[in-house]
Amino acid sequence: MKIDIQxxxxEKLYGVQLQFEFNIKDIKKELDQIRKFYPAEVSNRVEELMRIQIRKYGYLIK
Structure with a gap:
């Protein structure tokens, strides 16, 4: 993906400059608020994708 390359x-030029302050519990809490508006497949897929991103970019999350 382009964002991965960027x-x-x-980071090669400037070091790690980007940091996030959330975890999977925060994501689940937010998703729980909107689950009633979306089919289960959609909200479950969003949660799955966020888990993948957290594993991939875990070093950016405090």
């Missing part, structure tokens, strides 16, 4: 290149 993040990697920026």
């Amino acid at each position: 993040v990697d290149e920026a």
